[in-house]
Amino acid sequence: MAKVAAKTAPASLSVGRRSALAGREALGAGVKVEPLGPAERVSLRAPAESAASLSRALGVTLPEKPKTSAAKGGRVVLWLGPDEWLVLDEEGKDLLGDCAKAKQLHSAVGISHRNMAISVSGPAAEACVSAGCPQDLSLAAFPVGASTRTVLGKAEIILYRPAADAFRVECWRSFSDYVFTFLSEAARDAAA
Amino acid sequence: MLLIHCPYCEEERPELEFRNAGEAHVVRSANMAGESDEDFEKFFFIRSNPKGIIYERWRHIHGCARFFNAVRDTVTDKFVMTYKAGEPKPKKLPGVAK
Numbered sequence: 001m002a003k004v005a006a007k008t009a010p011a012s013l014s015v016g017r018r019s020a021l022a023g024r025e026a027l028g029a030g031v032k033v034e035p036l037g038p039a040e041r042v043s044l045r046a047p048a049e050s051a052a053s054l055s056r057a058l059g060v061t062l063p064e065k066p067k068t069s070a071a072k073g074g075r076v077v078l079w080l081g082p083d084e085w086l087v088l089d090e091e092g093k094d095l096l097g098d099c100a101k102a103k104q105l106h107s108a109v110g111i112s113h114r115n116m117a118i119s120v121s122g123p124a125a126e127a128c129v130s131a132g133c134p135q136d137l138s139l140a141a142f143p144v145g146a147s148t149r150t151v152l153g154k155a156e157i158i159l160y161r162p163a164a165d166a167f168r169v170e171c172w173r174s175f176s177d178y179v180f181t182f183l184s185e186a187a188r189d190a191a192a
Numbered sequence: 193m194l195l196i197h198c199p200y201c202e203e204e205r206p207e208l209e210f211r212n213a214g215e216a217h218v219v220r221s222a223n224m225a226g227e228s229d230e231d232f233e234k235f236f237f238i239r240s241n242p243k244g245i246i247y248e249r250w251r252h253i254h255g256c257a258r259f260f261n262a263v264r265d266t267v268t269d270k271f272v273m274t275y276k277a278g279e280p281k282p283k284k285l286p287g288v289a290k
Contacts, residue, residue, distance in 0.1 A: 066200065081255075081257050082256065134206035148201075151209060
């Protein structure tokens with residue numbers, strides 16, 4: 001019996017990574033809601049004195065002004081607070097390794113798998129996100145490149161606007177079902 | 193919805209992003225072990241609860257996550273002004289008669 005069991009053992013024990021929102025998509029008149037692929041994410045906390053050395057290590061200048069972001073070569077740094085940033089790398093490059101090159105005081109925590117990203121795009125994207133986000137998202141108040149932590153319905157999200165008609169909604173993985181469903185419902189009503 | 197000016201975000205944000213964190217300028221004694229029971233009770237439990245202007249701590253929890261201080265009128269529910277944590281009580285309040 002033992003010999004038979006050994007022969008039928010699976011060839012590989014590795015399990016593929018599966019997105020919490022795999023295969024989901026929502027279309028509305030002028031808006032498309034879809035999950036984005038995995039990305040490297042780092043929650044970065046550092047005092048102002050360390051910002052220059054971290055900017056050099058990451059290859060992107062850390063933004064200092066509230067509600068702004070900086071992007072360079074597939075890497076985006078979002079301002080979250082006076083000493084807090086969210087660093088994203090969609091090409092999967094080693095962000096923690098790069099942060100470690102900075103010798104100044106800082107705290108870099110890998111949160112790649114904690115967050116999910118959802119793309120809301122199309123001419124009615126602003127109306128769709130506004131269905132649950134209390135902030136003024138007009139281009140005058142929330143221009144291209146703006147980023148902020150805020151709320152969507154009952155969940156906390158991080159909102160980033162890479163283009164005039166596109167939003168990146170980052171939320172915790174366990175909230176992603178709620179956030180995606182909320183945005184899908186909003187997409188049905190949204191019109192540009 | 194109330195709009196609250198966050199001194200760290202430097203703009204008005206919707207109240208849903210904020211959370212109240214009790215009365216401001218309650219000073220903790222440097223010698224806590226030497227405090228009398230009466231003084232400790234005053235520090236720990238007794239709050240001013242005024243009708244009118246109150247100084248409060250607020251936190252922009254779903255924003256920059258920073259604590260700051262706010263001057264609020266408990267009668268009208270209006271925010272008179274906000275200022276960064278650690279700054280002294282403002283001497284002059286805009287639009288408030290002494």
